[in-house]
Amino acid sequence: IDILLKNPVCPDTLWKKTPEKFTVGVEAVFPKDKISVDEVKMELFYTSSRTVICTYYLEDKGISGDLIPKDGRYSTEVNSEEFNNFVGSMFFHFTATDIDSTVFSSPLDYPLTIVDGEKNLPPSIRNINLPDSINIEENPELIVEIEVSDPQGNDDIKVATCMIYFPLSPVADKIFHLNDEGINGDKLKGDGIFTCRIKTNEISFYGEGVYTFLFKVEDSSGNKSPFVWKNVYFYSESGNFPPSVTIVSVPDSIKAKNDTILFEVKVSDPNGLSDIAKVYFNSYKPDGSPSSANPVYMLDDGGKTPGFNSGDKKEKDGIYSKLIIITPEVSKGNYRFEFFAVDNEGLISPEKKHIIVVY
Template sequence: MKFLIKKLSHIFLIIYLSLFFISCEKEFDTVIDVQKPSFQVVSVSPKDSVLFNVEDSSLVLKIEFTPTSTINTVTTEIINPAGKSFLNDALTLYDNGKSENGDQTANDKIFSNKIFMKSNDLNGNYNIKFFVNDNSNSNKLAAWSTFKFRNGQSNVAPVISNALVDPDTAVVTDTIPILTSLVVQDDNGLNDIKEVYFIVYRPDGSTNNNKVFLYDDGNLTRYGDQTAGDGIFSRIISINQTNEKGTYRFEFRAVDRGGLQSNIINYPVLIQ
């Protein structure tokens, strides 16, 4: 009887362990059983420098997949050097063999379409994201590319004027907000401005070289700028009783996307 009980216990243990491992195996399979993409990217373009062409300003965006790839649709999003969307909406690429889409051969798994660059488009790097809708009927980021655009215009350095620090003299017993602003002009347009900033020099002439950036975004609450895109760049900073007493120097500058620097304006600020 004891032998029978022991044998049954042994059989039960085997059955229990078998069920346990089967259950564990099922959970593991569920975790790793993820549907794989049904496509593979071979190449994308453009990915080099692009110079504006007056006679033909079109630029072909292209992505090639392996012949065995299953593709429903391909779309792209383009981000300009200012970090904004270059197009109003996503651009669809086609594998239809039509020249108006920049596609040479239909059904060859090379999807293409054209965009048209303008002479006033920003110089700099444009980022392209390629999205694929495959047999899973969901959009997936398949690839991305970057091309550098030159609009062909002569680059002119920005000019700054009317620097303001208000107040520029303060007796500090508590935290005091200070409005700084600057007028910036650029013959290549305000979109060509990469950054506007000042560097603070302490009364002893030392500095940490940190750039304090000014903005022309109309965000009155955050930066103190009243109107977006009017060429007046602003920034609110604050000082308190821990600041060293004496005359500081605020050095204002602007830099465009071609790397050209503006004139420099030095503004004295007295903290007492």
């Protein structure tokens, strides 16, 4: 035995009611003095009876499913319709001989199960409904729609996702989920059109440029659609874009004991920090009711404003601050804080939420 067969490529499961075309292949390693192959053969056997169902001859000529000629990998294309009358346990059986029939391989087997049923095929995205460009001043809200289909029916769709990449960003900066439930901008439940409603200021605060919308859909079996995408140009006729807020230092929990706590948020604006008019937060009690102190303003004043007690460490660095005190008398529980920035034209940043547990 001088021919080595290895690295078979074959499906391990097929479905009787879902015909498939696929490529099978195997790598054949021959002795240096026996390089003329006569044939590489693959037979499909029934495991229980050892009955041959089909026989195929594999080639290394860059045809019939073989990618690269004379690279030592032998392949052929197979259509499961040729044996779709069979179900159960089977195996692919590979053998090889040289042109003189003097050198043989040991057989190489690979198991196959044919299931009496239908394969759960992945969903697909057929259409994206998005404009090529968006004027943020005329469109404070954006409706994003994709048309989805699934061979098993749209009830099989588990989740539809939209990932938004800001201009020149290598990673997704915002992620949204779309629905087909007739809510959040979706017009008709179960029509295969998945929708989400997005506030334009949630994504346009990066500034003018091309934003990439990348979509994927997953079904209940975990099968994923191919990604589809669309580029959308965001612009403002006035050149003004909304600011954004990032939390720098806000605790997750506070003990109510008259301690002074410093809140800090980082504010940015495509039009520069000089375009920031005000920064503030609103807080909501554990029962959901708003605090009587709302809104609470924050400053980037380096702590220099008389009587305000911002606690700000450095003036005009884009970090806005406010010192607060939690007294022992306050209600204990989860408080919701929402931070905002507003520019000189009145454009408001997306809200930045944070939960603080007071105990």
